[in-house]
Every structure is written in structure tokens, then in C-alpha cells.
Amino acid sequence: MATNDYVPHAAGYVDNTGPKIVTSRFHHRDSYTLERYEATNGYAALRAVLQMQPTAVHETIKEAVLLGRGGAGFPAGVKWGFMPPVWPRYLVVNGDESEPGTYKDRLLMERDPHQLIEGCIITCFALGLNTCFLYVRGEMAEAQERIAEALNDAYASGYVGKNICGTDVSIDVVLTWGAGAYIVGEETALIESLEGNRGMPRLKPPFFPAAKGLYMKPTIVNNVETLANIPWIILNGPNAYKEFGSEKSPGTRMVAVSGHVNRPGVYEIEQGVVTYRDLFYGDNFCQGMRDGNELKMFIPGGGSSPWFFEEQLDVPIEGSLISAAGSMAGSGAIVVMDETTDAVKACLRVVRFFARESCGKCTPCREGTTWEEKILQRIYNGHGRPSDIDLLLDIGSQISPGEYPVAAWAEKGLTAVPFPPKQTTICPLGPSSVAPITSAIRRFRHEFEAKMTARPADEPELRPAGETWVAVEIADGAGNTSDVEAAEVHS
């Protein structure tokens, strides 16, 4: 029931025209209640699944080609198949959403918690596991409340817990939550956090969660949106699912479009069908740029993704096409920046995020992100040194060796470097900090240069804050003051 409008109780969500798979209940004010869920086909998929063989359920999801919505876009059905025949095994739901620009999992948890819970139970059934942990970001108090309430109701009504719907199937779903750390969204860090530790990633290999996850047991980590698709797929079948989206990326996905557009919002779109141009300028979506300004650049898949420009507007929003064009679909976080945006400032802000959120486990990331931020800050402050641009690129190459993924620039004869980047680090957070740097420098080098202090070549460089640099007269032995040299005076 598309009202073609913004839905105030689901802040940000735009109920426009188009297929709705995961947001189908958002227009109901009480979409989060068990009553509404049951009245709108809720838990029907679960009842159907309980009559099936677990392997058949797994096959259905495989056939649907349900791609992960957490960032990497790996097919869920295939990942599930990586678990060795070892028990106990666990399902961990990744509700840590904190990638800059990302806003979708919170809506799914707040507005339709039962859909997520049903997706969890079906997954547990398919994989033969009886404990699921639903890990919600610490800062999302309302999502925690809604899920707690939904779980209490679902347990009381027999959809979760012992003897589900009167069968012998028994599965627990436990709500757990974090305490503020972006890195915990990385699946192995999430597992560490769930074990009560500092949320620092584990090295893969050997610690692929499917083989050695929670308590070193086989563990599937899936994103909230990924699992929220499952009830619909079961009820309507993989073929109906594949009618939406493209062959490589069936179905829909949620995207959050923020920044300088007329109607920012969270939209459910068909993957591989809608292009960025449709999204930014279409009447059904963002309705054009704010104040009729020109587009300068946009972040296509969260703060970790290399930037796109006018030239990439016609890329359909689909994982493999975006990767080929030099970025990633990531978490569906699209940040639009118009001509008034300062490229150095935007780059600095995103890099600062990674510097603040680096867990500190590996040196190239811990040190590198801090240096990147410092150097960008001094360039932004007008104290940049001519060598700083190369220095930034050099630090980037220590974190991510080789050519970093970047979008094409046809006018200059520059081609795209496809995703993903290489890494010297344990997890992709460090390399992500390089994305805004290479993107911004390639495209807006002149803006960086314009910010460097224009000073004569023989004048000393400015020192970092805290040190003052003064000219002192050097006296020779005979009492004559001669050459004026520079000396450093520490204040």
C-alpha cells in the first residue's frame, strides 16, 4: 500500500511506489506488534518451514541467491554451507549498524522486529542449531526495547523457545547488545564482543566464523536485512524473489540516501534496476539536488567505499557492477554531496572516523589512520606541506598495497580500478580509510594544493602546533651578526 509519502512514525522511511519485501509493514503505525504481524501473514513462513526438511529450507535460500546486506554481499545460502558437521553451532545476527551513512537495520529492528525474529528461527531450523544471538548496537535503545518486547511476545505465543508451534523443534533467540564501537560490526570482532572481550577482529584464516566462530564453534553471522528477507522468500518462493532485481542480485535492498538531495530518505529499491541517477533525480525517489545545485560527488556504499561522480550516475545499484566501477555497494549508504562541498573537509571527516574507530590491533591501521587524519587536518588548516599529498598516498599504500580501487575519469583518460583493495591489516577497516583519500586526491588534487600555504621556497615550513618557529640572528665569534638562520624553539 504505497502512499507515496514519507512515513512520520518511521523517521526517514519513504513509502514510495515499488515492490516492498522487507518494508511491507512500515506504513502501519503498529508495525512492530505481534498483533499486526500475525494479521499480515506473520509467522506463516515459520509454520510452513516446520513441515519441511531443514535441507530443503537451506536449498530454497540458496536458490533465491539471497546476497548478504551487511557489506560484502556474499550469498547467504552458500555461506551457510561452509559450516562443518560440528555441534553446537550458532547464529549471530549483526545489528551493529554504524557504517557512516547507513540507516536501515535500525528501522528493520524498530519497525518490524518479528520479521527479523522469524527470519532467525527459519535460519536456525535450516542449519540445525538451537541458539541464536541477536546483537544490537549499544546506542539503539529503542531497537533493543522493540526486540525485547517482540521476543517476550514470541516466546509467550510459542513462536520461539521450547516446542515451537507445538512441534518438537526448540530454538532460543537471545537479545544481546554492544556498548559503542564501530569495529564490533566486523563479524569476528562481534564474536569477540559476544564472548565478553574487547571487540578486536580475529585473523581470517583461520578464524572464519563458519568454521571457528563463537567459542570456536561453527557460527553464521548475518546482517539484519539479510535475515529479514527470509520469511518473504519462504512464503513466495525463490522464483518470485528472482522476479525482482537483476539476475546476479535478485530482490530488493534498502538504501539510505542522505546529504544534499531534496528528499533524503530510506528507500527499498530493486537491485540492479534502479540507477543512482534514478535515485537522486527521480520523482519516486529523492527528487533532485537541493537548491538545483550540481552534484559534486557521492559515496555509493558507506564511508568505507571509494567515491563516485557524475560519470557513475548511470551505474545500476548492484554489487558486481559497482565493484567493477571501482567501489562497493556495501551497506546501501549513499551520501550525496553538491558543488558547495569542500572535498578536503569531507575527506578529512571520513578519515577521522576511521582514525577514531581503529581498534589498534595492527600497526598499519592504528598508526596509519592517525597520521592520515593529522596530515589532512593540517592541510585543511592551511599548514600543509607540498610533500603531504604524496605522503598521504604513501601511507595509504602501507595499509593497502597496490592500486587502490577508484572510479574512472574518462575526461582524463583514467580508468576504474575495481574493488576490493588489498590489505596489510587484519580486517578491512584500515584499508577503508584509504578510500576517501585516493578518491579525493585523484579528482580534486587542485583543492588540496590550493589549501597548502603559498609561501616562498626559502621560508621554513610551519611546525605542528605546540612548537614555534622563529628566526634568530647568529652571531660570529667577533660579535658580528651575520646570516639569519632558522632555529627551532620549543615552547
Add this chain to the structure above:
Amino acid sequence: MSRLDASNVLLAREIIARYPRPKSAMIPLLHLSQQQNGHVTNEAMEHIAELIGVTPAEVLGTCSFYEMFKREPVGRYMVNICTNISCQLLGGEELLHHAEETLGIKPGGTTEDGLFTLEDVECIAACTEAPCLQINYRYENRVSLGRFDEIIAEVRGGKRADVPTHGTLARIRQHIDPDRLAGIEPPEVAGVPPWFASRQDEAKEETA
């Protein structure tokens, strides 16, 4: 009294029982102690260590990793203003500067009356509603400078019953009726769920 009080110890035991290993309850218990005391005290960390069978140093190790845990007293209301990219584009930094002036504190600081602590935070997943902030982790969307002053006045005037004081996150907790629990066991003893084993056998018989 900054160890967990009697009713919170009961709650803590209920939480611990939901995890295959007690240490997994660490973060929820740290939140519980912060809910009781407004911040995480050393005594509470020692108490949590006893409850989950680890050393106090391990509790401190975990606690100090996460931004939401405050080991020093903070204001009754945390004002967390997002300055990440989407918010920056639409005035997040101006909002932060306005907040600094209005409250007379810098990020990390607490007002003299102990009411507000200001923080400059990373993306809080409301990017389409920029600029935005959280007060004790409750959202305020599209906050104009004038609206910011109103929010502060509302809190000062006791008109924000919807916002609990610092430390309280979800006001609804998960409670599992023991009769409804499927059963959570340590990983060392948990095995293949019987319902799954029987279905696998059935499937084998069918193919045989």
C-alpha cells in the same frame, strides 16, 4: 553502594543464564551497573568479575574498550551530537558549536549542575534525518539550533519523561519463562539438537 544491589544481582543471574558461557554476559552486566550508578565503578567491575568468574582486570579490559561505558561520573543526560559526514553536510558541526555555547562546555565536559554531558559522536544511523543527536540514546531528528534550545529547556523543566537518566538503555528487557526456554548449555556439552538429528535420519531413510 556501588556494587550491584540485591535486585540487580537477581537480574544479573538471569542474564548470565542466557549465555553458554558466563563471560558472554560481560557487556550487558556492565550496562546494568551503569544503569544502577550512572557510571561504571571499580567496585561494580569487581562484583561483575565475581559473578562471571573472571578477574577484575578482564572486566576493566573489556569495559575500557567501549565508548558508552563511563568510568567517571557524567551528567544525568548525555547529549551526543553526530558530526559524521551526512550530518556535517547539513550543519552537524554548527549544531555542536551551538551546543558548546548554550551549555558552556566542550565535548567530554559536564555542566556545573551535573545535568548534561556533551559528546561529539560518530554516525548514529539517522543520516537521512541530519543533523541529529541523541539524548541518553533517544533520537532527536533534524535538529535546528532553536530546537536544540527547546530540547535542553524541556529536559531542565522535567518535561521529558520519555528520556530516562543516563545508564538506562532499554526499559523493556527480555525475560524467558523457564518453561518456555529451549535450553542453553555450555558449548562443551551442547550437541546436535534432537529435533534436527531425527529429521536428518528421516531424510537419509527417504534417500536410501
